[in-house]
Every structure is written in structure tokens, then in C-alpha cells.
Amino acid sequence: MSAPELVTVTVDGQELQVPKGQGMVETALAAGIEIPVFCYEPRLGPPVGACRMCLCEVEGLPKLQAACTLTAQDGLVLRTARTSEKAAEGQDAILEFILLNHPLDCPDCDKGGECPLQDLTFRFGPGSTRMHFPKRTFDKPIPISPLIALDRERCILCYRCTRFSENVAEDGQLVAVNRGAQSVIATFQDEPYRAHFSGNVLELCPVGALTSTTYRFRARPWEIQNVPTVCGLCPVGCNVWATTREGTVARILSRNHPDVHEGWLCDKGRFAHDHLRAPDRIRAPLLRVRRRGFEEVSEDAALDAAAEGLRAAEGSVVVAFSGAETVEQAGALARLAREALGSHSALLPDDWDPGLDAFRAPLAAIRDAEVCLVLGDDPVVERAPIVDLWLRSARRAGAEVVTLNPGGSVPVAPGTAAQVCAALREGGKRVPKELRATSESLKGAKRVALVWSQDDETGGRHVGALANELHESGGADVALYVLPRAPNGRGVAAAWHAVGEGGSDPIPEDEIGALVVSGDEAASDPRVRELAARARFVLTTAMYQSEVTAWSHVVLPGTGYLERDGTFVNLEGRPQRVRRAVAPPGPDELEWLSRLGERLGLDIAPWAAPGAPEQAELPPADEFAWSQPDPQVSAGKAAGPGLELVRFRPLFSGTAVERVPQLAFQRPAPEVELAWDDAQTRGIAAGETVAVSSNGTSRELRARLNRRLRTGVVRIADEHAEGFEDRVQVAKAGA
Numbered sequence: 200m201s202a203p204e205l206v207t208v209t210v211d212g213q214e215l216q217v218p219k220g221q222g223m224v225e226t227a228l229a230a231g232i233e234i235p236v237f238c239y240e241p242r243l244g245p246p247v248g249a250c251r252m253c254l255c256e257v258e259g260l261p262k263l264q265a266a267c268t269l270t271a272q273d274g275l276v277l278r279t280a281r282t283s284e285k286a287a288e289g290q291d292a293i294l295e296f297i298l299l300n301h302p303l304d305c306p307d308c309d310k311g312g313e314c315p316l317q318d319l320t321f322r323f324g325p326g327s328t329r330m331h332f333p334k335r336t337f338d339k340p341i342p343i344s345p346l347i348a349l350d351r352e353r354c355i356l357c358y359r360c361t362r363f364s365e366n367v368a369e370d371g372q373l374v375a376v377n378r379g380a381q382s383v384i385a386t387f388q389d390e391p392y393r394a395h396f397s398g399n400v401l402e403l404c405p406v407g408a409l410t411s412t413t414y415r416f417r418a419r420p421w422e423i424q425n426v427p428t429v430c431g432l433c434p435v436g437c438n439v440w441a442t443t444r445e446g447t448v449a450r451i452l453s454r455n456h457p458d459v460h461e462g463w464l465c466d467k468g469r470f471a472h473d474h475l476r477a478p479d480r481i482r483a484p485l486l487r488v489r490r491r492g493f494e495e496v497s498e499d500a501a502l503d504a505a506a507e508g509l510r511a512a513e514g515s516v517v518v519a520f521s522g523a524e525t526v527e528q529a530g531a532l533a534r535l536a537r538e539a540l541g542s543h544s545a546l547l548p549d550d551w552d553p554g555l556d557a558f559r560a561p562l563a564a565i566r567d568a569e570v571c572l573v574l575g576d577d578p579v580v581e582r583a584p585i586v587d588l589w590l591r592s593a594r595r596a597g598a599e600v601v602t603l604n605p606g607g608s609v610p611v612a613p614g615t616a617a618q619v620c621a622a623l624r625e626g627g628k629r630v631p632k633e634l635r636a637t638s639e640s641l642k643g644a645k646r647v648a649l650v651w652s653q654d655d656e657t658g659g660r661h662v663g664a665l666a667n668e669l670h671e672s673g674g675a676d677v678a679l680y681v682l683p684r685a686p687n688g689r690g691v692a693a694a695w696h697a698v699g700e701g702g703s704d705p706i707p708e709d710e711i712g713a714l715v716v717s718g719d720e721a722a723s724d725p726r727v728r729e730l731a732a733r734a735r736f737v738l739t740t741a742m743y744q745s746e747v748t749a750w751s752h753v754v755l756p757g758t759g760y761l762e763r764d765g766t767f768v769n770l771e772g773r774p775q776r777v778r779r780a781v782a783p784p785g786p787d788e789l790e791w792l793s794r795l796g797e798r799l800g801l802d803i804a805p806w807a808a809p810g811a812p813e814q815a816e817l818p819p820a821d822e823f824a825w826s827q828p829d830p831q832v833s834a835g836k837a838a839g840p841g842l843e844l845v846r847f848r849p850l851f852s853g854t855a856v857e858r859v860p861q862l863a864f865q866r867p868a869p870e871v872e873l874a875w876d877d878a879q880t881r882g883i884a885a886g887e888t889v890a891v892s893s894n895g896t897s898r899e900l901r902a903r904l905n906r907r908l909r910t911g912v913v914r915i916a917d918e919h920a921e922g923f924e925d926r927v928q929v930a931k932a933g934a
């Protein structure tokens with residue numbers, strides 16, 4: 200890339216050489232001069248010049264100009280309020296105008312103490328008011344969703360929230376209605392703001408107009424600490440601040456890592472923290488007592504029983520990982536199983552082929568791609584939400600984004616992502632008609648992003664082979680993202696494989712000596728439930744009761760990611776530091792493992808050594824060394840009667856989300872998504888209640904019609920598809 204052209208600009212008398220076209224707010228800041236802003240936020244797209252807070256004097260122009268709308272041009276001379284009386288007067292007048300109808304309720308406003316309007320008024324505004332008449336009032340607060348309250352009296356109409364909704368999340372749900380002085384912020388058709396990323400507007404709003412219902416009146420700025428950590432609820436690994444007050448996490452704020460998430464968070468990461476305070480949390484060790492269920496016992500009694508149960512099963516212990524363990528925790532558990540108990544069988548939520556690290560790239564590289572290919576049946580937004588925002592950003596930047604799944608831009612048959620990879624790899628005449636256009640686009644592209652979004656027992660090798668082909672034959676720079684199922688699926692898999700040299704043994708098909716279930720996600724996995732039924736002894740670490748804890752002999756209280764120290768490896772392969780923001784009610788998993796290790800003759804440190812830095816760099820891509828044989832592609836499923844069911848695990852599901860009442864409205868509606876043609880042939884209208892049946896299970900669900908969905912396929916969220924087999928019958932209810 201050629202070096203940018205440099206131009207000379209002058210700000211408050213300082214001559215600066217900067218790239219042509221650079222924003223003047225940033226240009227001034229680089230020279231140590233602050234230009235105050237409200238509406239300006241480069242992540243939201245082009246400036247809109249709505250608030251006029253940034254007024255400055257520009258030599259040669261008669262009127263004050265909004266600096267946020269200016270870019271560096273050779274010879275531009277700018278004077279800010281520091282050196283221009285006219286600009287200072289302008290800013291003062293703007294603040295007076297903004298405050299005209301703004302209630303002076305800073306002492307009880309939730310934004311008070313961390314509010315840009317309050318701060319800028321002190322620094323640049325008038326010292327007293329000239330307004331001695333009643334201010335305009337509105338009904339308040341208006342709950343625009345169970346998570347967000349809107350106070351229209353405080354709104355300064357900067358349009359940051361509506362621009363986020365329109366330009367970033369592209370959900371189009373927040374709008375400005377009415378005109379001129381009557382303009383107000385509202386939701387589209389007054390429907391609740393129900394979207395994966397709605398909480399970002401809370402941080403964008405520069406005043407207390409949008410506040411979080413989960414944080415309102417819970418803390419004041421001088422009572423809180425912000426702990427830097429990483430979200431542990433999906434494999435993106437967004438960097439966050441955990442705001443704590445009196446030993447509890449009161450809110451989660453974003454800590455912008457521009458390469459990972461650009462400062463955006465999904466609503467699960469932002470709002471699910473209150474599950475730590477759930478009343479049904481397991482707080483003491485439990486021991487199964489014959490005929491009397493469980494009994495709370497001392498830590499030592501529980502550990503003694505656990506050690507005894509495991510020792511008796513030496514050589515036949517299976518570990519079921521959840522993928523939410525830290526690397527250190529997973530490593531300790533792997534050592535316990537392999538070194539102390541001589542057992543090498545594990546159920547891992549994800550696996551990873553290390554050869555894929557040749558295509559490692561930061562998530563931000565998606566935006567620079569010419570072609571983005573999304574493969575796999577799982578909706579990206581449900582599996583790794585921020586990746587969906589990067590793909591939208593790539594599309595806005597001009598990339599061709601092709602989604603290859605039953606409801607995608609190329610609606611391929613379910614479960615055929617591996618075949619699609621193989622066909623695109625082979626190219627030429629073997630490419631089926633529906634993939635020809637995609638194949639052509641890939642051929643000419645120099646920067647390609649590949650996203651694999653479904654479980655993959657081969658650790659991503661199908662898409663790895665395609666990446667290799669595009670790189671080797673097409674000379675493209677390929678960025679590859681295999682989306683793990685679990686938040687630290689990559690780190691846990693690596694930790695398991697790093698201990699013991701003999702590889703892993705398959706899980707026995709008959710009786711299991713002992714099963715160690717690590718974490719709630721594993722405890723709620725149907726595969727683990729099945730293993731528990733075959734195990735002579737079950738040791739579970741979990742925060743909440745589940746069907747698997749019911750099968751357990753010993754249950755140790757677990758912790759959440761906000762209560763642990765250690766390392767998570769995100770989907771890019773970036774090791775990031777997780778920090779304990781609040782203390783757990785008892786020992787954490789590493790302490791349990793250390794004390795269990797003592798009883799089994801293994802030395803395990805009870806704490807994690809300080810690992811990754813605060814804002815971790817992505818390790819560089821490995822030397823290009825893809826030497827895998829082409830993976831075998833299995834044949835697709837045979838067709839049968841009824842419609843083919845594609846299930847997906849919604850983002851708003853799982854043990855944490857279930858325990859936060861404010862997130863209940865985000866959970867998937869009891870719906871079945873039907874292809875337009877299938878609905879027509881059955882006489883089903885959108886929104887109608889239909890009967891879905893399979894394998895003797897029948898359930899009434901609301902029909903959602905999707906013109907893009909491939910004919911012959913239905914999609915249902917996991918929690919509404921329980922008991923269904925791979926094919927279902929759909930008919931009008933009562934027919």
C-alpha cells in the first residue's frame with residue numbers, strides 16, 4: 200500500500216504534518232488539543248454535524264464550522280476555543296442551547312459523575328442559567344425494552360443511538376420521529392428494542408437519556424471499581440470492564456480492542472453477569488447420601504469422597520470439559536486425569552487443527568476482505584455475535600459476502616458445508632451450478648475471509664483445505680475463522696493435548712469408571728448426560744443444579760468467568776487475560792483441583808500465574824505449513840418423509856441467560872422457520888400456530904416464513920426442538 204499523502208495544517212498556531220483527509224478532531228488531539236464533541240463518533244460512520252459542540256474558526260470562512268465534519272487539507276488553519284474568542288463564545292452558546300430544556304437533575308441522574316454533558320458544561324459552558332421558565336417535559340422513563348430506559352427530557356438529539364442501530368447493527372429499530380423541535384427518539388412502531396446488540400446505545404449516549412435497567416440506581420461513580428477482563432460467554436472474547444460495587448458485579452462496559460470487537464458488545468456479554476447472584480447457586484459441596492439425596496458437607500469431606508471415587512476408577516476416568524474453563528484450569532484437570540489417574544479420554548467441546556494457524560488473522564481483517572465466505576448451518580450471530588458485525592462492516596466497505604447455508608444468500612442443503620468446501624476447492628466443471636458465481640468471485644479475489652460456523656469433528660480441516668487451495672493456486676491472502684462452540688474451546692483443547700504424549704483414548708462405549716464433569720455447560724450437554732448414566736462415579740463442578748448434577752456422587756461449587764484468574768484463547772487464537780473481578784463464594788476450580796491433586800499425589804498450583812497482557816496481541820500467523828491430506832467428505836443425509844430439521848443454539852440461551860429475568864424477552868420465541876414454498880403447499884400463513892411432530896413428540900409453534908430458506912428445510916432453536924429427530928412433519932394446528 201502506498202504511503203498516504205501528507206498535508207500541512209495549523210491548529211491553534213501549531214503547524215502539523217498529517218495524512219490528507221484525516222479528521223480534524225483527531226488531528227487536533229494528536230497535537231494535544233481537545234475539541235469537545237457529542238455527536239461525533241467515527242465508529243458510527245460519516246459525521247453528521249448534529250450537535251455543533253465542536254464549533255471552531257477556520258481561516259477564510261466567515262462562520263464557525265463544525266470541526267468534526269472537516270478533514271485535513273493542505274493550508275487549513277483552524278482555531279479552537281483555546282485561541283479563538285469567537286469559537287469559545289460559540290461553544291458556550293451551544294451548551295446554553297443544549298441545556299435549554301435539559302433537566303438539571305445531575306444529582307439523581309444515573310449518568311451523573313461520568314456524563315460528557317456534565318463535564319463539558321463545567322469546562323466549556325456558561326456558569327449560570329438565564330432560563331427562568333418551565334422546561335419541556337415528557338413522560339419518563341420510557342422502557343424501550345426490558346433492558347433500556349429512555350428519558351426524552353435528557354436527550355440532546357445527537358443521533359448516536361439511531362446511527363448505531365442503522366449503520367452498525369443494521370437492525371433499524373431505533374428511529375427519530377417528528378421534525379425540528381418536536382423530534383424525539385423512539386423505537387420502530389413502538390415495539391421493544393429486541394436485538395442482539397441493543398446495549399451498545401447505553402455507552403454511546405453522551406447523556407443520561409438511555410440508561411440500563413439492570414444498573415439504574417445501583418451505584419454511583421465514586422463507589423465503583425472497573426476491573427479489566429475479558430467476556431467469557433462466547434469465543435469472540437470481547438475486552439470488557441467489570442464494574443464492581445461492594446463485592447458484586449454491577450455492570451459490564453466495553454474496553455475497546457479495535458482488532459477484536461471495535462468496542463461493541465452483545466447483550467449477553469453485557470447483561471448476563473447477574474447470574475452470579477442467582478438464588479439457586481450451589482454454594483457448598485454436596486455429597487450424595489444413600490436414599491436421602493444430597494447433603495451439604497465440608498470441603499474436606501467432599502474432596503475425600505471425590506479422591507476415593509477417582510482412585511477406585513484409575514485408568515478409566517473420562518473428563519467432560521465445558522470449554523468455559525481457563526487454560527490453566529483445563530491444564531490442571533488434564534494433568535489430574537492423565538498423570539495422576541492414568542486416564543486419557545476426554546469429551547472436548549471443540550477441537551482445532553494446528554495447521555490452521557497459517558491463516559490466523561485478527562477479526563478486523565474481515566472488514567478488509569474483498570470476498571467473505573460464510574460456511575456452516577449455525578447462524579454466525581448466534582455462535583459468535585461480533586463476527587456478524589464484522590461481516591456487516593465488510594459488506595458496507597464493498598466486500599461481497601456470501602453465506603452458504605440453508606437460509607443464506609446461496610441456500611445450500613443442510614450439513615453440506617464440507618461438500619461445498621470440496622467442490623469450491625476442486626473448481627472447474629465439478630462446481631455445481633448454485634456455487635458457480637461464488638467460485639468465480641473467489642477466483643479473482645486477492646483478500647478472502649473464510650468463516651466456518653458449525654461443529655466440526657475434524658477441527659476445521661475442510662475449510663483449512665479450501666483456504667490452502669485459495670492461497671496456493673489463487674495467490675490470495677486468506678484469513679480463516681473457525682468459530683468454536685465454546686468460549687475457550689480452543690484453549691481447552693490445546694491444554695488437554697499439551698499434557699501427555701500418548702494422544703487421547705476414545706471414550707469407552709460401555710461402563711465408565713468415573714466421569715469428571717467440568718462446568719455448567721458440560722452439565723447441560725445431552726452427551727454428558729448419557730455418559731453420566733454409564734459412569735460408576737460422577738464428580739461434577741457446577742454453579743447450578745442440572746440433570747447431570749442429579750447423577751453425580753460429589754458436586755463441588757463452580758465459579759463464573761468473572762470470578763476467575765487465568766487465560767482464555769479466543770476464536771482468532773489470541774490468548775487473553777481473564778481477571779477475577781469479584782471473589783467467588785468459596786474456592787475456585789483451580790483451588791479444588793490443587794487440593795484434589797494433593798490427595799492423589801499430584802502437585803497443582805492453586806492459582807494461575809499472570810498470563811496474557813491487558814490488551815493482547817494476536818500471535819503472528821505460523822509459517823505457512825499446511826500439509827494435511829484432503830479430508831474425507833461424507834455423503835449427505837438421505838432424504839425421507841417430512842422436512843429436514845436444522846437446529847441451532849441461540850445466543851440467548853444457557854444457564855447464565857436463564858437466570859437473568861431482564862434477558863427473558865431476548866430468548867428465542869417458540870417458532871419454526873419455514874420456507875415460503877413449504878408454507879404455501881401446506882396452506883400455512885405467517886404467524887399461524889402449526890403442529891410440528893417427529894418421533895412421537897408433537898409441539899405447537901408459531902410459523903415464521905422465510906423466502907430465503909431452502910425448500911424442504913425448517914429451522915428451530917434447540918430449546919424448542921427437544922425430542923425431535925432429523926426430519927419433522929409440519930401441519931396447520933388442529934388439521
Ligand code: SF4
Binds near residue numbers: 359384
Ligand atoms: S438518546 Fe442519547 S444517544 Fe440517542 S439521540 Fe438522545 S442523547 Fe443521543
Ligand code: SF4
Binds near residue numbers: 434464467468
Ligand atoms: S460477543 Fe461474545 S465475547 Fe463479546 S460480549 Fe458477546 S458473549 Fe461476550
Ligand code: FES
Binds near residue numbers: 251268
Ligand atoms: S461533535 Fe461536531 S457537530 Fe456534534
